[in-house]
Amino acid sequence: TIFPPELRSTVLKLLRRINHRFSSYCYYDITEVDGVNTNELYSAVQLHLSTSSSAVSSAGRLSLTRHLNSSAVTFGLSHNDTLFDTFEGAVFQWEHLITQRPPQSFSWRHVPDEKRVFTLRVKKTHTKSVLNRYLEHITNRAAEIRRNNQDRHLYTNSRGGGSIDSSRPGFPWEAVPFKHPSTFETLAMDPVKKSEIMADLRDFANGEAFYKATGRAWKRGYLLFGPPGTGKSSMIASMANYLNYDIYDLELSEVGSNSELRKLLMKTSAKSIIVIEDIDCSINLTNRTKKPSRVGHHADEDSGGPTLSGLLNFTDGLWSCCGSERIFVFTTNHVDKLDPALLRSGRMDMHIHMSYCSYPALKILLKNYLGIEDGDLSDGIMEELEGVVEKAKITPADVSEVLIRREKMRAVMELLKEMKNRRERKRGGNEDEEQEKRELEMHNRNAEKIEKDNDQMVVDDEKKFK
Numbered sequence: 098t099i100f101p102p103e104l105r106s107t108v109l110k111l112l113r114r115i116n117h118r119f120s121s122y123c124y125y126d127i128t129e130v131d132g133v134n135t136n137e138l139y140s141a142v143q144l145h146l147s148t149s150s151s152a153v154s155s156a157g158r159l160s161l162t163r164h165l166n167s168s169a170v171t172f173g174l175s176h177n178d179t180l181f182d183t184f185e186g187a188v189f190q191w192e193h194l195i196t197q198r199p200p201q202s203f204s205w206r207h208v209p210d211e212k213r214v215f216t217l218r219v220k221k222t223h224t225k226s227v228l229n230r231y232l233e234h235i236t237n238r239a240a241e242i243r244r245n246n247q248d249r250h251l252y253t254n255s256r257g258g259g260s261i262d263s264s265r266p267g268f269p270w271e272a273v274p275f276k277h278p279s280t281f282e283t284l285a286m287d288p289v290k291k292s293e294i295m296a297d298l299r300d301f302a303n304g305e306a307f308y309k310a311t312g313r314a315w316k317r318g319y320l321l322f323g324p325p326g327t328g329k330s331s332m333i334a335s336m337a338n339y340l341n342y343d344i345y346d347l348e349l350s351e352v353g354s355n356s357e358l359r360k361l362l363m364k365t366s367a368k369s370i371i372v373i374e375d376i377d378c379s380i381n382l383t384n385r386t387k388k389p390s391r392v393g394h395h396a397d398e399d400s401g402g403p404t405l406s407g408l409l410n411f412t413d414g415l416w417s418c419c420g421s422e423r424i425f426v427f428t429t430n431h432v433d434k435l436d437p438a439l440l441r442s443g444r445m446d447m448h449i450h451m452s453y454c455s456y457p458a459l460k461i462l463l464k465n466y467l468g469i470e471d472g473d474l475s476d477g478i479m480e481e482l483e484g485v486v487e488k489a490k491i492t493p494a495d496v497s498e499v500l501i502r503r504e505k506m507r508a509v510m511e512l513l514k515e516m517k518n519r520r521e522r523k524r525g526g527n528e529d530e531e532q533e534k535r536e537l538e539m540h541n542r543n544a545e546k547i548e549k550d551n552d553q554m555v556v557d558d559e560k561k562f563k
């Protein structure tokens with residue numbers, strides 16, 4: 098009070114600076130709006146502190162918030178609130194400062210009325226050793242919390258389209274909340290194959306150390322093939338629900354060129370599934386040859402549509418490491434039409450044949466649609482179902498069509514009748530069967546070769562990993 102008020106803040110600042118010079122602490126300011134950009138670190142810190150169990154508050158009052166679509170309650174910090182957080186044995190003191198901004202008469206962009214700053218105090222001895230890791234930890238945790246709290250998104254691209262979200266200008270994807278109900282529980286397929294796929298996904302999601310140690314880009318490719326209505330799209334939704342990933346549904350026919358494709362793929366986030374459905378129809382799979390390039394002109398640019406090589410460049414060329422934790426899923430009804438380059442090892446790590454309803458798959462559908470468990474039906478009916486289901490060559494989609502909106506026993510009888518009809522029809526013409534057999538043979542031949550390559554690669558990897 099001995100200073101006039103206009104001097105007071107200056108003197109306080111000065112005192113603080115002197116204090117800092119001689120103290121054993123370092124101070125860092127993290128401002129909410131940094132120049133013209135929003136500071137991502139600020140919101141990450143806020144999210145981390147407000148949900149961290151290790152943070153201890155000395156504040157008497159905190160404000161509670163629940164965001165739209167979010168199930169978690171977070172608390173906010175008021176002015177001068179102080180929190181202590183510990184990480185790897187180091188203590189971090191966070192102080193939240195809010196000051197009023199002088200009213201602005203004119204501004205190009207909206208600036209909040211308040212200036213909000215986190216000030217971090219950390220022992221000088223800790224700045225080198227743990228600070229970077231601590232900040233990285235905060236950023237990662239914030240991303241994780243956001244993903245778990247928010248609805249996940251389904252993104253799609255359209256020609257000349259893009260984000261209608263004004264806060265992300267130039268963002269080439271359109272987003273809708275992703276709410277597909279399909280899970281691995283509801284997915285009807287062979288249980289052994291199912292758990293194989295689930296284990297593969299889990300290994301992928303927890304595989305950061307492996308991918309780092311082996312120097313491989315952290316990504317994985319799945320090729321889903323099989324006739325329509327066998328659950329390829331449902332499988333993708335189940336994968337996303339299982340891993341809590343976003344989905345980018347890439348519509349290749351809406352992509353003008355390879356450079357556009359690159360832009361799209363660069364704007365996908367980590368922990369996402371990038372899907373290209375009906376890959377055999379959506380890209381000219383044979384135009385891998387490049388035009389001779391002129392100086393200053395990229396060969397593949399503006400040449401009319403993306404090419405397979407452009408796509409492969411992203412799935413496993415140099416560009417594939419831009420962003421990690423990506424899963425690529427390609428689906429097709431005609432696996433024999435695919436370019437062998439696409440089937441080569443390292444591109445599509447797992448080939449999943451989605452086929453007609455098998456007996457184990459049928460049991461899953463009966464349970465999900467009618468609540469029928471093992472032993473609910475008489476042995477006679479079960480045997481009859483088992484005997485006819487494979488020969489009927491009925492897709493899970495067609496089975497569910499029969500089971501839906503019917504009373505339990507009527508549904509089962511109806512299904513049995515339908516399957517028997519189909520079996521009779523199949524006995525007549527074998528065209529479909531022949532076709533499928535041919536495709537499968539073709540694929541197996543490719544796969545055999547791929548398996549060999551893969552085995553070699555695994556051996557190489559293991560050598561490196563050890």
Ligand SMILES: Nc1ncnc2c1ncn2[C@@H]1O[C@H](COP(=O)(O)OP(=O)(O)OP(=O)(O)O)[C@@H](O)[C@H]1O
Pocket residue numbers: 283284285286323324325326327328329330331332430451492493494495497
């Ligand atoms: N394996 C399955 N398990 C459970 N439901 C399934 C399965 N396959 C199909 N269905 C049902 O059939 C519907 C259509 O299946 P889906 O869209 O997944 O087939 P698809 O293989 O992607 O077909 P397409 O090749 O035509 O894209 C699903 O919404 C689901 O209700």
Ligand SMILES: [Mg+2]
Pocket residue numbers: 329330331374
């Ligand atoms: Mg589909």
